[in-house]
Amino acid sequence: MDFGFGPEDEEFRREARDWLAANLPGEHAGDGEHAGDGEHARDGGHARDGEPARDGGHACARARGAWERELGRAGWIGLGWREDGYGNRTASLTQQVVWAEEYARAGAPARSGHIGENLLAPTLIAHGTPEQKARFLPAVARGEELWCQGYSEPGAGSDLAGVRTTAVREGDTYRVRGQKIWTSLAHEAHWCFVLARTEPDFVRHHGLSLLLLPMDQPGRVEIRPIRQLTGTSDFNEVFFDGALARAGHVVGGAGNGWRVAMSLLGFERGVSTLAQQIGFARELDEVIAEAVATGAADDPVLRDRLVRQWAELRVMRWNALRTLGGADAAERGAPSVAKLLWGRWHQRLGELAVQVRGSAAAVGPAGWSADRPYELAAAQHLFLFSRADTIYGGSDEIQRTIIAERVLGLPKEPRGRAERGGEPV
Incomplete structure (x- = not known):
């Protein structure tokens, strides 16, 4: 291209x-x-x-x-x-x-x-x-309605097919019960698209549906913020206790949730990956500037690591541009490759950031006070938050499995067959 x-x-x-x-x-x-x-x-x-x-x-x-x-x-x-x-x-x-x-x-x-x-x-x-x-x-x-994603559960994170949230049809509505976790910005969202089991006789990825559910249901939808290592709370637990979703708001038809959910994940990594890399470049520039100012760049080993980070970021950009317009990019495993590349890269940058700061990385920044007891410097924040880069959005293990099976054609891992009424389907 x-x-x-x-x-x-x-x-x-x-x-x-x-x-x-x-x-x-x-x-x-x-x-x-x-x-x-x-x-x-x-x-x-x-x-x-x-x-x-x-x-x-x-x-x-x-x-x-x-x-x-x-x-x-x-x-x-x-x-x-x-x-x-x-x-x-x-x-x-x-x-x-x-x-x-x-x-x-x-x-x-x-x-x-x-x-x-x-x-x-x-x-x-x-x-x-x-x-x-x-x-x-x-x-x-119009920017008038904000959304969150109801996928992961305490027992179904990377193993999304193991969701246990249920949605039972009652006339023109579904009644949803269950728990979702790591739900980004649920505290601001007006709506949530929820992957739930609508056909209880099926297991694994069979019998799932994607429902569009309004969040403003007091007593039926409860949101609990999750405090992160960084001291902030963008993620949430969400509890559905009989929350209602219209039957007409099932996307792709009842029972087709897995196909729709996988299609949705294919949209997850696109143009925004390139914008993300600009943010990465800015962070890298800040680390390099501090390394030069403090003399840490005089260390040849650390200097070599900084050069590698710079070169790898350029490679990620060209890889993203190369795969962005490919109609079969998802089938060729491009999203998984990109996630593996930037997740590890960003973690290494966080490690470099605190290494460059040396002992100062263990001390809070100037301006710390008792009423703001959890202030972090940029390098500290980068290091702590990037610990999650290889987990959220699909763990590295899952991405490698996708590449192995879909791209390299290696044998699939053994999985239990879906059953209905005790009989294989």
Whole structure:
């Protein structure tokens, strides 16, 4: 694939850059010091960007919601949907890359609408009914409805086929019971797409459905924040106790949830990967600058590691560009390869960041006080948060299994066969 930027792309770049410069809110306006990383909503985000406000997070949530609506009014949401008529402008693949990169380069706020725009919307376009598209896509395009993802459970994280959340049909509704965990931004979301078992006689990936469920159901939906190593709480536990979802809001039809869920995960790694790499580059530049300023770069071993990080980041960019436009990229294991590359790379950068700081990495930054007992320096935050990079979004072990089976053609791991009524199906 010849992936290059033409004159129309550069004009689009100027438009995006000018709009961001004129409209970025508050601290994010200007030189891009407070950059988002492009990954915030999909994987829980870097908690500095999603850190709860002192009032319990309400002010932060309001500000992020207002920013989503501003993006929607200007037509910047849904560039890659490839289906118009829902309030979004359409853009070529290269223009989508331009927008993602300029957004990250400008230091724009972390997106709270990422899950609705980049996961739910493409899934509805591929599998949804006309009624579902008409109901949900315009609200996402306007930045008015935020979404979270109800996949992982305490006993079904990487093994997603083991979900035990149930949805029982009662007339025109489903009654949902169960627990989800590591649900990014559930405390801000209006809706959740929930993978649940609607056909109890089936096991594993059979008999699952993907339901669209409203979160505002007091007494039926409970959200409990999970405090992370970084001291912030972007992830949540979500408990469904008889929560209701309309039968007309099952995506792809009852019992087809596994196929729809796997399709959704295929949308998870796309253009935003390139924006993420701009955030990585900024972090690497900060580590290199500190290594030079402190003299740590004089150590030839550490200097070699910094050069390797720089070179590997360039390789990740070209790999992402090479695979981005391939129609069969998912089948060729490209998303799994990308996840393996950036997860380990980012962990190594976190380790380098604290190594460069030396003993100072064990001490809190200036400004620590009793009323803010858990302040972290950038290097400390990077190190702690990146511990999760090889787990969330599909652990490294799962990604290697996908590559082994789908790309290399190695024998599949033994798995129990699905049964119905005691008989294999």
